[in-house]
Amino acid sequence: MSGNAADDAGADDPAVGDTPVGDPPVRDDYGVALRGVVKRYPSGGGGPVVALDEVDFAVRPGEFVAVVGPSGSGKSTLLNVLGLLDDPTAGRRLLDGTDVTDLSVAERTRARKESIGFVFQDFHLLPTLTAVENVAMPTAFDPGDASDRAADLLSRFGLGDRLDHEPSELSGGQKQRVAIARALINEPSVLLADEPTGNLDTETGEAILAEFERVKREGVAVVAVTHDPLVEEYADRVVDLTDGEMTGGLPGGGESDSDDAGAPVPDDGESATDDDPAAADDPATAGGDR
Amino acid sequence: MSDRSADGLAGWLRGWGPAVSMASRNLRRNRVRTALAVLGVCIGVLAVAALGIFGNVLALGADDAIGDIGTQVVVSPNADAGVESLSNADVASIRRAVDGAAGGGAAVVPLYSDSATVARQGDQTFATVYGVEEPALAYEAAEGRLPDRHRQGAILGAGIAADLGAGAGDTVEIAGSQVRVIAVLVESQTFSPVAPDDAVYLPESAFSADGYAQALVVSDSGEAARVAADAIREEVNAREERVELFELAALVDEINEFFGLLSTFLLGLGAISLVVAGVSILNVMLMSTVERRQEIGVMRAVGVARRDVLRVLLAEAGLIGAVGAAAGTLLTVLLVAGLVVAAEEVDVALALDPTNGYYLLLALVFGVGVGLVSGAYPAWKAANERPVEALRN
Numbered sequence A: 001m002s003g004n005a006a007d008d009a010g011a012d013d014p015a016v017g018d019t020p021v022g023d024p025p026v027r028d029d030y031g032v033a034l035r036g037v038v039k040r041y042p043s044g045g046g047g048p049v050v051a052l053d054e055v056d057f058a059v060r061p062g063e064f065v066a067v068v069g070p071s072g073s074g075k076s077t078l079l080n081v082l083g084l085l086d087d088p089t090a091g092r093r094l095l096d097g098t099d100v101t102d103l104s105v106a107e108r109t110r111a112r113k114e115s116i117g118f119v120f121q122d123f124h125l126l127p128t129l130t131a132v133e134n135v136a137m138p139t140a141f142d143p144g145d146a147s148d149r150a151a152d153l154l155s156r157f158g159l160g161d162r163l164d165h166e167p168s169e170l171s172g173g174q175k176q177r178v179a180i181a182r183a184l185i186n187e188p189s190v191l192l193a194d195e196p197t198g199n200l201d202t203e204t205g206e207a208i209l210a211e212f213e214r215v216k217r218e219g220v221a222v223v224a225v226t227h228d229p230l231v232e233e234y235a236d237r238v239v240d241l242t243d244g245e246m247t248g249g250l251p252g253g254g255e256s257d258s259d260d261a262g263a264p265v266p267d268d269g270e271s272a273t274d275d276d277p278a279a280a281d282d283p284a285t286a287g288g289d290r
Numbered sequence B: 001m002s003d004r005s006a007d008g009l010a011g012w013l014r015g016w017g018p019a020v021s022m023a024s025r026n027l028r029r030n031r032v033r034t035a036l037a038v039l040g041v042c043i044g045v046l047a048v049a050a051l052g053i054f055g056n057v058l059a060l061g062a063d064d065a066i067g068d069i070g071t072q073v074v075v076s077p078n079a080d081a082g083v084e085s086l087s088n089a090d091v092a093s094i095r096r097a098v099d100g101a102a103g104g105g106a107a108v109v110p111l112y113s114d115s116a117t118v119a120r121q122g123d124q125t126f127a128t129v130y131g132v133e134e135p136a137l138a139y140e141a142a143e144g145r146l147p148d149r150h151r152q153g154a155i156l157g158a159g160i161a162a163d164l165g166a167g168a169g170d171t172v173e174i175a176g177s178q179v180r181v182i183a184v185l186v187e188s189q190t191f192s193p194v195a196p197d198d199a200v201y202l203p204e205s206a207f208s209a210d211g212y213a214q215a216l217v218v219s220d221s222g223e224a225a226r227v228a229a230d231a232i233r234e235e236v237n238a239r240e241e242r243v244e245l246f247e248l249a250a251l252v253d254e255i256n257e258f259f260g261l262l263s264t265f266l267l268g269l270g271a272i273s274l275v276v277a278g279v280s281i282l283n284v285m286l287m288s289t290v291e292r293r294q295e296i297g298v299m300r301a302v303g304v305a306r307r308d309v310l311r312v313l314l315a316e317a318g319l320i321g322a323v324g325a326a327a328g329t330l331l332t333v334l335l336v337a338g339l340v341v342a343a344e345e346v347d348v349a350l351a352l353d354p355t356n357g358y359y360l361l362l363a364l365v366f367g368v369g370v371g372l373v374s375g376a377y378p379a380w381k382a383a384n385e386r387p388v389e390a391l392r393n
Helices: A004-012 A075-082 A105-115 A131-139 A147-156 A172-184 A202-217 A229-234 A258-262 A276-286 B002-029 B031-071 B088-100 B158-164 B222-236 B249-291 B293-301 B306-342 B354-384 B387-391
Strands: A032-041 A049-059 A064-068 A090-095 A116-119 A190-194 A221-226 A237-242 A245-247 B072-077 B107-120 B123-131 B141-144 B154-156 B171-174 B177-185 B199-202 B214-218 B243-247
Touching: A032 A075, A049 A075, A049 A221, A049 A245, A064 A075, A064 A202, A064 A229, A075 A190, A075 A221, A105 A116, A105 B306, A116 A172, A131 A147, A131 A172, A147 A172, A172 A190, A172 A202, A190 A202, A202 A221, A202 A229, A221 A229, B002 B031, B002 B306, B031 B222, B031 B249, B031 B306, B031 B354, B072 B222, B088 B107, B088 B214, B088 B222, B107 B158, B123 B158, B154 B158, B154 B171, B158 B177, B171 B199, B214 B222, B222 B243, B222 B249, B249 B293, B249 B306, B249 B354, B293 B306, B293 B354, B293 B387, B306 B354
Parallel strands: A064 A221, A064 A237, A116 A190, A190 A221, B123 B199, B154 B177
Antiparallel strands: A032 A049, A032 A090, A237 A245, B072 B214, B072 B243, B107 B123, B107 B171, B107 B214, B141 B177, B154 B199, B171 B177
């Protein structure tokens, strides 16, 4: 693949993990943002299902946002679109201030590896790999050995004595810690978690959320999609998503969506208004034409 | 530019290390299933290699047995055209034709022919008697020495010498006259109308005929014999069909063709079992990628490239193929060795013939190839699935 050489060069640069897309002026901008994003799925009968309806959403580096809402409200779709697993039908998507709305499959894969960490409800560790290998798995095919980094991360999460254990030998909380370590192996700017505490008891869930707090303090934008009220307690901001319509998607009130149409880079509008409900209502009404 | 492509190549090669490591662990997860797939390839490779070698040994053995059957051309006068014997002029033109032919070098040995009673110490037998001037060109002596110019004495074929119990230095009675035996020929490996085993060779001076009955054209190889025969047809039979040619090269060709067909047929039989093995790998890989759909989705989600997922899965199929092929090849070697030890009919030299190695290599390559080809579709399918679909519960 032609992108390989550039990829290698980037990986050799020790600073690249901090600034995956390498654009200093927007470094203090949102870690990840959606602008007027619509996602429609074709459905069997009738019109398409609208999973996301004119969603404006942004998370600052170091911010922990919980997205709540009933089942089928589009939370998973939101996470998939944020995580470059799925493309929006309309609207823009930004990662570290860079427009990543239209990327090729290979580019998206690389962007996921470099800038996004995933944590799943079911942990999704590879059962044949040890804890260290699971953590290093995203970089397994890259030059250089990430085992030391993986071991450091695991030690940070209190799993220093479980490095060579396979997932079957770990408890649920330990597995989720391994999964978080895996998500952090490339020092991402965004951590996306899908029901991270869904399969854990309350105590373990709290421990995992405490880890998220640590992660966010390191400047990572954390987004957790959840049903768990516990997560809301730990979150800096709780965003509601119902029937694809989002309330409170932008931090600190956020700018109005008049901004969306023209400027793709949300550079200056960040602290413009304090008007939280209004901003949240706007996209909802704008998208309410279905 | 070349630097970059060298980097690309190094990167490409580097990716196979972790791929093979992950693949081998995945294969160990379901050992029974993996072992059965390996067994399938092993049997397929065994079938291809063993049947291939079997056909090859048959062909080699046949080649050995019919020997240089194809290296002789017998030129006879064409009685239908009223030619009763070959004149000196005919022999000269045969020589010209043969010398002019590509490769050349074939020896022309004209023969007088008659028959006579041959006797020694009460044993007697009826034999063809040939008159020959240069026996050394066409024959080899087992006993005594063949003269460059045959002036006196008799040369006995191996069969007749055994019948009469005569050796070089003995005296035999041929058509009433006592003749000293100067040599006995080696037993003929050649099927030829001029059968030397039951013949007696005398100097040309013993004959009073006015023409030769036959001429032998002796070449080094079947190919040279064919060229010589064609040259003789063109040269000697240019105006009228003066001579008839009896050449065995064509027959040898047909025999070789038959054995070639037999080998192909046997290989085909083996290939069927290898195809079956391929289907079993396909099945195993499809099952395994469906079972591991989420895992593969996770790998893709956390940033493992499609190419690398493809590599892991291809490595799994390739490993099944390679291990099965190696085991099958080893089994074939043991089988052939066992056959050589157990059955005396199987010549060690034939079994060790280097061409058999070709069949081993062929089977080995096919085994690995079948693994890769069968694994390609499931691997491609799994690697190209959208992670968002694969992750869906």
